[in-house]
Amino acid sequence: MKWNTPESLEDLLCEVVGWDSRTGTEGEIEFATRILKKILEMHYFQENSSHIHFHDAGKGRNAVTAYYDSGVTNKTIVLISHFDTVHIEEFGGLEELAFNPSALTEELKKRITDLPEDVQADLKSNDYLFGRGTMDMKMGLVLHLHLLEKASIEKWPINLLLLTVPDEEVNSSGMRASVKGLLELRAEYGLQYELFLNGEPSFSQKPQDTNYYIYSGSIGKIMPSALFYGRETHAGEPLSGITGHYMASYLTKAMEFNPHFVEEEYGEKTPLPVCLQEIDLKEDYSVQTSHHTAALYNVFLMRQNADDIMTIFKHTAVNAMAECTNDYKAICEREGVTPIGDIRVLEYTELLEYAIKKLGATEVEGIIKNAEADDSFDERKMSMQITDDLMRICQELAPATILFYAPPYYPAVNSSNNELVRDKIALTKRVLKEEFNVNATQVHYFNGISDLSYVNYDSADTGWQSFKNNTPVWGDTYSIPFTEMQQLQSPVMNIGPFGKDAHKLTERLHKESAFKYTPFVLTKVIESMFAEVKA
Incomplete structure (x- = not known):
């Protein structure tokens, strides 16, 4: 496998971070084609290139889906990520290194005394990789590529649908456009979506918070x-x-x-x-x-x-x-x-x-x-x-x-009471503790705002009409596919790597979390669904 070791995952992350894809730039437009080529490095998709689709998100941007078909079931896990990043004005004279994690990390070590004490400690530990998009959230995409490759080579008896989107950071245009795509793919392949699994990082609940969180919903x-x-x-x-x-x-x-x-x-x-x-x-x-x-x-x-x-x-x-x-x-x-x-x-x-x-x-x-x-x-x-x-x-x-x-609107979503999600949360906690001595805490609403807001919308809710009626740009330059979202009634979860300081100069990713225990636990979570597929 190409992406099955900590070293290969780090190399892949550095490559993908190096593709500057700030929201609203040419890099964001070009990213879809670049990730398409990366997906086509997998043997499965060389033989099944028709399983890769672009979904028009406007302004030249595209969301990308890649479907692994197990051939034995219609049950499918949707892996969600975004590939755009916020801008880099705060980097100042370090802007040229913002998308080069290795070089930026080494340069920050040379300027260590200019940084806050907690950042100094993390630099000295060599446990973190710095750079725009390392934490938020290209590592989530890398983890999903790893799972897609692993599933296709080991012939996992469950389907995976990777979905990576542009423009999460401003208007979530990519995810809003992808709702229709998810429905079309479900109809085309006869899929049953079992779980929407996002890969946003573990966000701190307060300054200096180092706890590892897993999420059963997303704040609105x-x-x-x-x-x-x-x-x-x-x-x-x-x-x-x-x-x-x-x-x-x-x-x-x-x-x-x-x-x-x-x-x-x-x-x-x-x-x-x-x-x-x-x-x-x-x-x-x-x-x-x-x-x-x-x-x-x-x-x-x-x-x-x-x-x-x-x-x-x-x-x-x-x-x-x-x-x-x-x-x-x-x-x-x-x-x-x-x-x-x-x-x-x-x-x-x-x-x-x-x-x-x-x-x-x-x-x-x-x-x-x-x-x-x-x-x-x-x-x-x-x-x-x-x-x-x-x-x-x-x-x-x-x-x-x-x-x-005024846009954007992110509806809240929560699956804390869903039996499957409760089971996978418990499994995640147990695996992290037993294998890595990591104590994970469940958070019911991801506090960073995420694209999970556009799936699993309450099928009985009509309160969204107030948003439609009172949004001046509704239907022309901005809309939300509420009725289509109500057709995507499957539970949501978010499991991603630990990091710190999203949207800051000191954005950084915890390497052991990203390259060792998060890929391990994600594999265990999906493998635990094999028996459920056969049931």
Whole structure:
């Protein structure tokens, strides 16, 4: 076998990390072809090249699937990974070494005194390999290539479907596009998906955490957002209008660290919400006040859906704008000025309906398409711009706060109560302890956000309609295949290598975890399903 020793796995990782595939770059586009060639080094796929498929993820990018057919069953394990990485600005003068793990690790040793104490200790131990993508998450892909090769040579009596995708780090375009591909492959080959097994690394739960974690679910993330559309005025007559910034300050204060959004399941809690971005939509400087701003808020999920979050968000916004209105009126009364009126709170879908009644569907569609045609906008800026453009033609609604959703949305997923997952978690813990004296801990929701969010979606849930109705770019530049996801009803797990400092200069992978005990335990987990296949 080509990739069956610690040394060969390390060599393969260094090669794959060397393929710079930062999200949104040419390298990300080229990666699919490169990994295709690597898969074709396996004898099985030289004879069965038709089992490799590309799945269009937009902007020239492709997800890649490679299907090993055991020939004895339709039961299949789907191995999920992503091959894009975040960017490398924080590397500074070391950017040229960011994708060369061996050279970067040696160079960091020369600069060891400039680094935090925990990083110094790891460098001195020689137990870690540094580099962008070593931990997050090209080692997961390498492990899945190892399993695919091993299965094809040893003729494992269970099917494996490797799926590796682009753009996990920004919008998960690769995984969202792959949902349709998974359904098509299931139909084409008559497959029964038994388990979705991701290879994201073991993420620390807090700073300096060195525990090894295995996961039976993945946390959700959603971005409730708001456009604050006030009334412009001259700075010399400030109370003749109301600024978007003034309005935004009330909702941001109400949203940040708000415990009403926090969930707790299995003794785990979601982090508190925070504002990720606030933008002034006034394009230039003048003494006219800025009457329109927008803010994006981050909310994590476990059991709640988009409809649940919008309900809490709207309640929060109504109270915040009532407080803002009352304070503004009190100031106007103090200064002897007539206030401009109360602040409305509307959902985007309400604004859209109002605009269509006023202008007609064709003109409103043109306004939306015009904003989406601007190549300088990402999906978040497009969402703000569309909402702002609609308010510009409906200024009679001002002052108003318009609530909408901005991409991306990662629904939470959890299989902690699934019998198969409980059994494999117990097996993983036992093997790691007995073979390597490693104590593994189960986490019910992977805290790093993952592509598992797009499988095993609750088949009875309809709360996603609130996201569809309140996302300005829905159906054009961004969508989520909820109904297709509801057809992928199989449990999820995540077993990956241990590492530290994802998305940092000091991102690093624990070598023994990556090259010895994680491949060993993954093999044992899959082998344990052989008997279940025959049953």
